[in-house]
Amino acid sequence: MSSIRERLLDAAARVYAETGYRGATTRRIAQEAGVNEITLFRHFGSKTTLIIEAVRQANLRSDCPEVPLTPSEVAPEIRTWVGEELAHLTQLRSIIRTSLGEVEERPEIIPLIGEKPREVILGLRAYVEQLQREGRADPDIDARSAALTFFGALFADAMGRDVMPELYHESLEDSADHYATLFLRAIGVAENAGNGVRGQAPRAKGRARGEPSLANP
Amino acid sequence: MSSIRERLLDAAARVYAETGYRGATTRRIAQEAGVNEITLFRHFGSKTTLIIEAVRQANLRSDCPEVPLTPSEVAPEIRTWVGEELAHLTQLRSIIRTSLGEVEERPEIIPLIGEKPREVILGLRAYVEQLQREGRADPDIDARSAALTFFGALFADAMGRDVMPELYHESLEDSADHYATLFLRAIGVAENAGNGVRGQAPRAKGRARGEPSLANP
């Protein structure tokens, strides 16, 4: 059904995430896409062009959850965001790991993979600073480090869960909930009592993405 | 000075960290070590043997800071540990990134690279649980997630600082201090007023390791 070009881009992203740039041979990508290797070159000219385009598309297509511009109901907002962001990072974990591992050799992929995280972290930082200005978060904490810490926690979960799964809660949603709780406590936001302060907090919204298995995104 | 075997192991770890398994050609490793390529094979038999041994040694030789078994003076203990652990992860960041990027293709390196983190996270978790038993930390927080969150924050710093340096505090020590503060607040440990609760907290111990430059470990 899908065009040959799309099949090649999909296959390239998949193979690249699994085996890295050097491991992603044009032969294997073409085979995975079910097309002739020559067709790959006719469409993209070179392996490099194809893989860069594939990585770009893999990052653009996946919808990245945004942290709200202005805080309103902090606790549920944060819980929702943490859950969605963790699911998102988990979905992209394989290609992120591979790209990060090749950063020193191929720094040209940094913008393809690092733009979204930067926006997210800066957004989270601005969110915390706004809370501080409104007197709803502790003014003494360093908003930058807080944003880095909790994005980092989600990032580390996505990167490390495949490697040491026994350390984590089985359920991604449970983990997200705990991370959110710790975040709120760290920045000094009081959760309103009616919502069940700790322990089993209410699921915020539908969260369909992200299976915690070893399958690639 | 150093034996040929050691020179080869060093060079192999360096080249592997830079270019990954496929990129680390025997030719380049031998050249980097200043020995003949044939000598490499006479010593280690195969490229795989050499690289596995090199990665193992690179992880063993670097002294990993331990979180204390039983908590006494929590705030300074944590501050010291966070600083040392961040420096340690920063030092190994290149080889960690590369290994993680190849986990799916070469899972046999997981134990070489993942043993230390596991111990650290479990130790941190036990430390928090002990604090909770002693009534010095909030009993409602999830110790497992707290340990994962704050080790994850340090891990993410070490992995991401090269990629988006403008997001981070320039000084590793300052960053560590902020992470420690957030950790203490998240698990509900009150810092005693005499020690300078926030802001410029006292440096705990000598911390010689880890330069934040781009040079490889």
Place this chain on the structure above:
DNA sequence: GTGGTAAGCAAGTGAGTACTTGCGCGTAAA
């Protein structure tokens, strides 16, 4: 039909890969 376009197939090129074989040279213990 006729032309154009997109795809497959066969074969090959030149470079790089891990790894081997055989030989020679220097040092140092015997």
Place this chain on the structure above:
DNA sequence: TTTACGCGCAAGTACTCACTTGCTTACCAC
């Protein structure tokens, strides 16, 4: 002096890689 060993050098093997060329086939608009 002899022997053994560690190392370098030259050459080569069998393989894989990205990428090219030339030719054929299938489809689709006109």
